[in-house]
Amino acid sequence: MRDIFVTFIVFASLPLIIKHPVNGVLMWIWISVMNPHTQSWGFATTFPFAQIIAVITLFSLATSRTPKTLPASGITFALLAMVLWMNITTLFAIFPAASQVQLAKVMKIMLMSLVTMVVIRRREDVHRMIWVLVISLGYYGVKGGIFTVREGGNFRVWGPIGTFIGGNNEIALALIIAIPLMRYLQLSSDNRWVKHGLTATMLLSAMAALGTYSRGALLAIGAMIVLMWLKSQQKLLGAFVILMFAPLAMLYMPERWTERMDSIADYEADTSAMGRINAWHMAYNLAKDRFFGGGFEIAEPSVFYLYAPNPAAVHAAHSIYFQALGEHGFIGLGLYLLLGVLTWRSASWIVRSSRDDPELQWASNLAKMIQSSLIGFAVGGAFLSLLYFDVPYYLMAAVVALRALTEQRLAARKAEVAR
Template sequence: MIDIALLGFIALVLTLGLKRPFVWVLAYIYIDVVAPQKIGWGIIQSVPVSMIAFVAAFGGWLLLDDKHGSRVTLRQALVGLLLGWCFFTTQTADFPVEAATKWAWVWKALVFALFLPLTLRTRLRIEAAVLVMVLSIATIIINGGIKTALGSGGYGALSLLVNDNTGLYEGSILSTAAIAVIPLVLWLARHGTVFKPDRWVKLFAAALIFACLLIPIGTAARTGLVCIGVLGVLLLRSAKRRVLYASLASGALLIAVPFLPQSYLARMNTIADHDSDESASTRVQVWKWTLDYVAEKPLGGGFDAYRSNKFTYETRTIVNEGNNSIVKSQVVTDHGRAYHSSYFEMLGEQGWPGLFLWLLLHGLGLWQMERIRWLFGGRKADGADGATTWQWGLATALQQAQVIYLVGALFVGIAYQPFIFMLVGLQCALWSYVRRTEHRPTKAQFRRSSTEKPIPATS
């Protein structure tokens, strides 16, 4: 029955695309995020719904869609270069079979990130893509949030829609994405036009944000706690009443702590002392091994190069015996451990060239979103504050989401995560849209001008 419902829904959306080909782009976003083919148990697992939507999205744009306003940006070119470099390292990978398996989904994530901005030519299309991304990941988040609230969470124990610990269904990855998506939820609740910001939309947004905050608790992911802290600082930067915001946030934290599970608090305590936690200690050793590895192979070893690592290290545990505390040491030998960091993942697999391209891609994203914030933030049109425009709001939300991702990526191997590359595609689309529709200085500068042109009423 689940298979029939999912296939029926996908078929309906694909049929709607016959009249509006852009709907096929939205269909692929939904399928790539939710992975409905993994939710079902029968026939849907044998239907290549992802590939069908992928081909439909590209074919619909190429053959049926209007190309007016479609432009290739510098960051899209960087995605193309990264794609080509990943292809090269895959051909020379240390583990050809495993590398080919990872390449099978990485290339689609990169190609779609390069392609997505070409389809997002208007405000409505940009908003529709944001909305579908938020609602798609909300399908997973709401399910996990409800189960966490009912007390069924725990490290490695939170059961989501599928019995699959990969992609967005892995605890640390979902925790990072759940916190990163909160700024986009806030933007939709303020500037949405598909669902206008009435009380019901704002109520749903508040409930979804609460569910997002529950995910790090339900998964007991330390990365999620760090991301929540980063989100709090970022929201403080854009808040108008910062003292009030800081007071309310501090009060909410004090109220929430007594209700948190003791198992969650115990796991969070290991953040401060990685030597006492084998998982954290292993990550440090893998990072050291990666630096030694690229010293010998600066071009990287291709996907899954970590499989050749092997190291021995010592962990320390404090054991309380009566009134005394005894430090016990244990020697651990491990091998074939994953990077658990996007930065070291890129470095080990794609070498220094790949890491440079990846860092440049994200660094330019932060810079471009800041340019848009300054362009609109300094404007006063018809008595309105430029910081209330949808462009300023979306640039801020995308920048905040990217910062949260980059911090979370320090501890999670999500360098090629498709959902994050969709955010990159949205940034490219917004940058291209603003360049096409707004006045901009000929030289890069972070100086607000009092002679900026008024914002035209474009959609």
């Protein structure tokens, strides 16, 4: 039944995608982030829904009258530069065949991220995209939160198998990214039932993140909450909610959860933590030795034998920063950091520029919440190999659209004053 349901939704959306490519981008985000087909048990689990949606979306974009140029933004130029550099580093990859396979997967993500920047231009489109992201990740937040509460936190929460967010650490970070977006939607709604529903979803998503037993997620959720509070206009109420909920949530978790979180301070006795540090040393040594890095898929014994302090401890990078460094060298890491800095600065500009305009309050709220999501990703991503996780790139696209809309509004106001 679930297979038929997902298949019906996808194929029913195709005429809407042909009519307007923005519908294709929204469907792509739903399929690629939520992966609803993984919640079924039959033919849908392996059916190429994403490929079909991507092809129809590109066809719609090519035949529609909508603008087909990328917005002139530092974010888009930095992303294009990073995409070009990934293709160059692949030419010099240590494992060419495996690197080519991974490059093809990454380029699909980057292509659709760029398409998102092209078609998401109106306020309504940005708002709909945030709703799709919240529904896609909120589903696992509600499901995982109920599971955590029901089981007393004695079992770990996991994400959908075979996806970016399949692991416990990965789903935790995805939920941390989603919580500020839920808060934006709550601020944007006048319906009290929607507001109450989003409050419940945020609380359950937070419980689900704790229920993953992810130590990196604990640090990330702390950073995200602090920034959300700093960006809030109701700091006293926000502080009260945090001080009420956070201790209760942690007290609810069992003793073995507390013991695992306490091990953060004693990382030298943790084999998992030391394995990550060993992989970080390997990435740094490799980047020093090879200007173009090692290319994709370098977590192999032969590479660790050459560059790691402990050649026997072979691990994935477990860090977006060291993943970029090891696979694409110092230039690759620099481009990735530049992309993050430009996104942050653009969001800050939106907040400053919309401060005195009630019609831009929504843009200010969303820019603040995207910053909260990205700070959570920046902290949690320091411990996960999620360099190519697509959600942050969609948020970058949202910032590009927000800046363009803010500039249009400011230009219109200036024209009105000049009359």
